[in-house]
Amino acid sequence: MKRSDSHQPHGNCLALFEKLSEYIDRELDAPTCKDIEAHIQDCKPCQVCMGTLKQTIELCKHLDHRNVPETFHRKLKDAISNLTEKHSG
Numbered sequence: 001m002k003r004s005d006s007h008q009p010h011g012n013c014l015a016l017f018e019k020l021s022e023y024i025d026r027e028l029d030a031p032t033c034k035d036i037e038a039h040i041q042d043c044k045p046c047q048v049c050m051g052t053l054k055q056t057i058e059l060c061k062h063l064d065h066r067n068v069p070e071t072f073h074r075k076l077k078d079a080i081s082n083l084t085e086k087h088s089g
């Protein structure tokens with residue numbers, strides 16, 4: 001059985017996106033990180049999202065850390081809805 005042959009539903013990505021911020025902050029277990037990395041390698045939308053996330057986080061690090069979550073989650077949701085909108089239809 002080859003799992004990577006079939007195109008996975010994008011719902012999978014949404015679940016991942018929710019973990020991405022923890023992943024980038026290295027708050028996740030190694031197995032979970034590997035899961036995410038494996039998915040991202042095969043998933044262009046997630047690669048793009050990951051890049052955006054990292055940039056956002058780098059920017060946030062220069063700001064007051066307490067101000068991060070609101071902006072960050074808003075940007076994240078924007079990115080997600082952009083990706084999912086392009087996918088459906």
Ligand SMILES: [Zn+2]
Pocket residue numbers: 012013016039040043044045046
């Ligand atoms: Zn994905």
